[in-house]
Amino acid sequence: MEQRNSQVETSISVTVMKKSICLYFEVNQPTRLRTYRFFDIGKDSHYYDDFACRTNIHKASANCYLPMNNLLLNAINESNGAFKLAFSMPGTVIEQLDRYEPAVIDGFRKLAGSGSVEFLCETYFHSLASVASEHEFAHQVEKHRKILNDYFGVKPETFRNTDLIYSDNIGEQVHKLGFNAILVEGAKHVLGWKSPNYLYTHDTIDSLKLLMRNYSLSDDLALRFNDRNWNEWPLTAQKYLDWIKASEGEIVNLFMDYETFNASAGNGIMEFMKDFIARAVADPEIEFVTPAQAVRNFKAVDSISVMQPESWSKEERDLSAWLGNELQQEAFNKLYGLAENLYVLNREDLWMDFGRLQESEMLYYMSTKYFSGKNAVQGVSPYDTPFEAFINYMNVLSDFIIRVNNALEEM
């Protein structure tokens, strides 16, 4: 008891002097399935709505990726590299950007070359492989490592899992794959009385560090910035900076979707960000760090045990958005039931379809949470009901299973 008190005191005395901000943006665009009829099964094995995929990439690029990449690169240059941040994007997004919006890839290359940007490793597909199959998870991580090196010439040190899904077991897998840090949701049910604003370690593996997302401050931007009913609206850069400075601890982890910054929203969030970065850089009490630097700069204060997988999804911060109902579990089980066959076959075309069918959004669209029977994810889902999402997905999966079985027979 005595010892712990003294430890907390020392860390407080450090933070009073300087507070670190660790900024991380997730870049993601889900793959869209086309309307796939029962009659197509066994006949047509193209599953994707390429037009919708391309449209989404164009939209996101125009509203966010292009202007934000510019804004961030300027901020880095103007601050002589004092402004730092981290990105991650699944391999499928890199592929799609390369195909439809190569200028965005150029922008990310420049950011990668600035020395102030860390690229994090994740699964090649935006998948739940970490809770399904250790083998498949490792396979996708290696694949992602390779594409990061191929495109941006970086060797990632830090890992971030799909939607920050994390458990002790996932931490173990990540450590085995050679990472020494992972981003984790700072969920209340995991942290308890502890603050997310310190560095922690895995329950049993001391060399794996956990960076806990400060969901309150992160969601001030990601969820509440637009909300006129919020009593803090409108949020100004100085107010936000003051909150960060006033918060307890050493490091504030602000992790959010890159598309939080959307020019078409008309809410001035890009101007806010520009202002915020300028003020923060100028403030002597603030410094920016990347996750890898945070791990080097700080000492872990404690270990965190996470028995059940947690995530950054909604209020529950668990897996129920993807695996909460019978439809989702059925689709998930049928899909990962194929994993072993895929290793036996080891065919690139099948791997790619298998991977895309693992994207978490496909399960998310089947969610029946909050509205019984009706679509719980309206506005996000391309389907009218979770049932339609399920039927369409299972039709596609049925065709894929036939292809896998045919390939096995041919062997």
Place this chain on the structure above:
Amino acid sequence: MFGWEFPPHIAGGLGTACKGIVEGLAHNGVETIFVMPKASGDEDQSCTTIINASDVEVRTTSTVASDCFSKVQFLQVDSNIVPYVEPEEYFQAIESMKRERRYETRIGFGQKFNFSGKYGANLLEEVARYAQVGGTIAVEHANEIDIIHAHDWLTYLAGIAAKELTGKPLVVHVHATSFDRGTDDMVDSRVYEIEKRGMEAADRVVTVSDLTRNIVINRYGINPDKVFTVHNAVDFSGKEDIQVERGIKDKVVTFLGRITYQKGPGYFIEAAAKVIKRTEHVRFVMAGSGDMMEKAVMQVARFGIADRFHFTGFLRGADVQKMFALSDVYIMPSVSEPFGISPLEAMRTNVPSIISKQSGAAEILKYALKVDFWDVDSLADDIYALVKYPALSRFAANQGYQEVNNIKWNSATAKLKQVYQSLL
């Protein structure tokens, strides 16, 4: 003859049956005048004369019609009484009603009423108006007609009005009853009342199966001596066999129809789960939509068979034929089915069928396999047999094909003619 619909514009099987009946009657030397609420003008009139009730001015008053109106006005407030209506249609009906602001409920003397002729929200109101107009038509044609024949409850009031005003004998034709639409304890009493009234006022009641005849006698208390069964037939002329390239090597077992309680979708799913557990290379398809679709999808997921059990959604026109052509076994597990034409269509496409004993079709089909709707073990057995034993499925397909080709409206309507003759 009073009907509600006539091909080509039909929502259910009633119009198709009516066409078969007038054609068969023509073959048997019986002339018909077919009255319908809204004719489009492209109906085939080679066998009958079609009168569009929307074109007729009301020139009579019938106690049935006006008596009914006093009820209709308050009945119309609640619009949850629509049978056979798809959600999309329901929405459209409501929207068009709003648009047209058709709130006035009575057609005066000398006025016309523009019927929708659909199964929409203001169905009961249309039924009552149809009775008014029907009476007028019957009076206008009084010296041409010998028999008044009304198809299903929608037209019974018109039939009663016509009988009242002309004194001609009335035949009501029961294609379905309220007990086939709701569950036993959830029958629409307003529709039931019209049905019962029609059957009581009729000189003869014609039912499409013995099953329905029993319902008419037991549930509506109608004197058995005036109730006759004339089984439905099916007209395959003009339907070409379509060739479909199969993408799936597995055997396909199909359910096609509204996914609703009376059609027994749950039993189909249970049987599917049993079969899939025992054998590979078989797939199940549930084609159609309905109020139990979401429940059905959940049930399939819960059984863990969704990779072998597929949903197509609502199928139209050529897709229905395509679905039959892709099938190896057709299942109709109806809890209650006055007749059920779909297995005949399947057998005509060389698809062996399993049908519930609780269907009218079971009374005339020898070469369909029959099970009790609730007996999922038997159903699973029969599916397994038809999938696994080619000799059986070949036999059922060949014999079934012969059998359904011999079920003709000409012979069915010959029986109907006898019913007519007993009244003259």
